[in-house]
Amino acid sequence: MEAAEKRFIFVLGAGKGSLCKKLANKYGFTHLSIGDVLRGVVAMPEADETVVEYVRRGDLLPTELLFDVLRPHVNAGGTIILDGFPRRLDQAEAFEREVTLFQAPLLVLFFDCPRALAEGRVINRKQGREGDNIETFKKRYDEFQNLNPPLLERFEEQGKLITVSHQHVAA
Numbered sequence: 001m002e003a004a005e006k007r008f009i010f011v012l013g014a015g016k017g018s019l020c021k022k023l024a025n026k027y028g029f030t031h032l033s034i035g036d037v038l039r040g041v042v043a044m045p046e047a048d049e050t051v052v053e054y055v056r057r058g059d060l061l062p063t064e065l066l067f068d069v070l071r072p073h074v075n076a077g078g079t080i081i082l083d084g085f086p087r088r089l090d091q092a093e094a095f096e097r098e099v100t101l102f103q104a105p106l107l108v109l110f111f112d113c114p115r116a117l118a119e120g121r122v123i124n125r126k127q128g129r130e131g132d133n134i135e136t137f138k139k140r141y142d143e144f145q146n147l148n149p150p151l152l153e154r155f156e157e158q159g160k161l162i163t164v165s166h167q168h169v170a171a
Helices: 017-027 034-043 049-057 063-073 089-097 115-124 134-157
Strands: 006-013 030-033 078-083 107-112 161-165
Touching (some): 034 049, 115 134
Parallel strands (some): 030 078
């Protein structure tokens, strides 16, 4: 039996969770929020303590650890929206090398949101998550600003990047 075809859409930036859910519902895609997956892993009694520590500190998981967490979630066929992935260039490159499980993304959506607006969204979001505070936001935003340009450049060169300005996104 032939394996179901998988297609991936990477989604980066701020204010992406709600929009990813809407896209998934409208087009029948699978929405996979990396943050939600990691929070789910941390909540499990049998969770890998190394993963738990990275998540609790708000640090990015090493690529191999992240892939160990992702593998069970990307087995479905069809189009999968990876919300919040990749966060680093090495993750994008490793994702594409894992040809038996993964493939290059179909496209990459980047929600470009100014820092003040992104901060307000995180601090005031309705579901309030552990770590939704100003210190964690600053750390994650600065990390994002440092790690994101090479990712965007790579996907721009591949002709896969679509940048959506915050002006075109309803809050």
